[in-house]
Amino acid sequence: MFKTKFKFFKNIANIPDPGVLERDLIERKIFDYSDNFEDDSFSELHLNKPSLWNVYEHANHQGLILVKNVFTRQGQWYWISRCVTDYPAPPNLNNLAPIGLLAPDENWFDVCLESPDRGSSILKKLRWVTLGYHHNWDTKVYSEKMRSPFPDDLAQLCRIVAKLATGWDFSAQAAIINYYYHNSTISGHVDHSEPNLDAPLLSFSFGDSALFLIGNDSDDVSPVMLKSGDVAIMSGPSRLAMHGVPRIVPADERPWELTKNSGNSTEKDKFVIDFINEARINMNVRQVLYPGSKTL
Ligand SMILES: O=C(O)CCC(=O)C(=O)O
Ligand SMILES: [Fe+2]
Numbered sequence: 001m002f003k004t005k006f007k008f009f010k011n012i013a014n015i016p017d018p019g020v021l022e023r024d025l026i027e028r029k030i031f032d033y034s035d036n037f038e039d040d041s042f043s044e045l046h047l048n049k050p051s052l053w054n055v056y057e058h059a060n061h062q063g064l065i066l067v068k069n070v071f072t073r074q075g076q077w078y079w080i081s082r083c084v085t086d087y088p089a090p091p092n093l094n095n096l097a098p099i100g101l102l103a104p105d106e107n108w109f110d111v112c113l114e115s116p117d118r119g120s121s122i123l124k125k126l127r128w129v130t131l132g133y134h135h136n137w138d139t140k141v142y143s144e145k146m147r148s149p150f151p152d153d154l155a156q157l158c159r160i161v162a163k164l165a166t167g168w169d170f171s172a173q174a175a176i177i178n179y180y181y182h183n184s185t186i187s188g189h190v191d192h193s194e195p196n197l198d199a200p201l202l203s204f205s206f207g208d209s210a211l212f213l214i215g216n217d218s219d220d221v222s223p224v225m226l227k228s229g230d231v232a233i234m235s236g237p238s239r240l241a242m243h244g245v246p247r248i249v250p251a252d253e254r255p256w257e258l259t260k261n262s263g264n265s266t267e268k269d270k271f272v273i274d275f276i277n278e279a280r281i282n283m284n285v286r287q288v289l290y291p292g293s294k295t296l
Pocket of ligand 1: 186226243244282284
């Protein structure tokens with residue numbers, strides 16, 4: 001059962017060797033991109049040339065695509081900074097305002113940077129931020145009344161990655177930014193809130209690694225290691241698979257670090273580096289609507 005495997009892999013002593021995990025990944029080609037995208041968007045979004053990307057499909061989970069080497073080092077830094085400094089700002093929602101730890105008009109990052117006392121008490125309490133159509137954690141139903149603008153840069157990133165890795169014309173309309181610390185987990189679940197369940201779900205990992213578990217049937221639950229810069233895509237037969245993260249694993253390298261940040265970095269940069277050196281960030285992006293629809 002998923003729960004049994006989840007409990008097993010929660011124990012860091014049971015993390016499989018990298019070689020064992022990689023054995024199940026089958027190399028795939030990227031889709032044709034020659035005339036789809038401007039070269040400029042690759043540099044603006046800090047992406048490596050697609051010829052440098054490594055695309056895999058999981059041998060036991062058709063439609064679970066893993067893409068590596070998508071981002072430059074600058075790119076990892078850029079997206080981590082967006083998630084730490086910008087995306088927690090209103091009108092995006094977060095887990096701290098509903099429990100009174102932030103005012104609705106406050107950005108978690110500003111409070112952490114400017115009010116050290118309050119900041120230290122909420123630093124590692126930020127667990128999620130939602131963008132676009134806000135995920136409703138109680139009803140799991142999206143609503144037009146709970147929608148704010150979706151960031152252009154993230155939408156563009158998703159359009160390119162989905163097209164090249166799966167061939168889909170993806171429209172990013174909702175995202176959960178998940179923040180994890182050493183003992184954080186996300187238990188097994190299926191993401192089925194989106195009216196359009198044909199579109200893939202895109203998941204970007206930064207910072208510490210995650211042991212990700214996927215699979216519905218007892219003998220078929222597989223562990224996959226998600227490292228900083230990896231993109232996992234749940235598409236086709238894997239779109240509605242049960243999945244979760246039982247274990248955060250300290251990163252064995254820090255591909256987000258730039259030499260510029262090790263020396264005379266700003267207060268803001270220093271905060272971001274200190275945060276991500278002890279955390280994992282996951283940008284979990286969904287298309288909600290069918291192509292051509294503008295509202296629910
Ligand atoms: O953090 C991850 O890799 C998975 C997060 C997730 O499954 C979700 O936000 O629905
Ligand atoms: Fe999920």
